[in-house]
Amino acid sequence: MTDGAVAAVDLAVLDSSSSLSAGDVVFSPAAEVRLPLAGAAGERPVEFFNGTGWFLAGTAQVDGAGAARFNAGRTGSYRLTGATSDSLIQSVAPRVFSPNGDGRNDVTVIRVDNPTGLPAGGSVYDVDGARVADLTPGPAPGLSLLWDGRHDAGQPAASGVYLYQVTVGDRRATGTVVVVR
CATH class of the missing domain: 2.60.40.1930 (Macroglobulin (MG2) domain)
Structure with a gap:
């Protein structure tokens, strides 16, 4: 992971018979994603890769137990970002x-x-x-x-x-x- 990413996930929907990706799928309502993330409780920016670059897609809630959760509206690549230094x-x-x-x-x-x-x-x-x-x-x-x-x-x-x-x-x-x- 680069560019300040502290966690990343690729979301895909697989066809149950072939295990191939079903392509671009929009979730309605948005799917909740949970992943392990050490660090202080609070919020972290969530970015989505649109094929050409990363853009801000929302926020993840990080609990004190080492888990982050956010809502994803579609399949694709997401990353949680955060400073790796004391920089604001x-x-x-x-x-x-x-x-x-x-x-x-x-x-x-x-x-x-x-x-x-x-x-x-x-x-x-x-x-x-x-x-x-x-x-x-x-x-x-x-x-x-x-x-x-x-x-x-x-x-x-x-x-x-x-x-x-x-x-x-x-x-x-x-x-x-x-x-x-």
């Missing part, structure tokens, strides 16, 4: 973004390591240190935050470098993103 920030994507409404790179998503489940929050600042906006919950609340390139009042932020600060409990991390208009 797992990734920032895209780091350079263009919030112009074209549906591509309109927001930046900051993924955080948050096994405690404590609220994640943060703010964005310009290079002079003036607060521009609060980060909002991302695709996996508690595990990701996003910024749409706008001030809190809704007006677009100018092109340039911006600083962000993320907080989870008593942990803090900072970094930079770039707005291109």
Whole structure:
């Protein structure tokens, strides 16, 4: 496993007579997946491989007894991710973004390591240190935050470098993103 994965699983439905994979199967309702996972209780991001890359698909609940569980909506490859160090920030994507409404790179998503489940929050600042906006919950609340390139009042932020600060409990991390208009 690479890229911060702490556990991985491939889900397949097999034909009972041939033991061959039945292909892409959608589960309705979603199937609950349970797998062993040592570590602290809390939440971990779950990613799904769509054939070209990994994307955030939800969260897994990790209990104190060494088990993780999450819901899977279809067959395929899933992985649980988590920091392998003390780093709070797992990734920032895209780091350079263009919030112009074209549906591509309109927001930046900051993924955080948050096994405690404590609220994640943060703010964005310009290079002079003036607060521009609060980060909002991302695709996996508690595990990701996003910024749409706008001030809190809704007006677009100018092109340039911006600083962000993320907080989870008593942990803090900072970094930079770039707005291109």
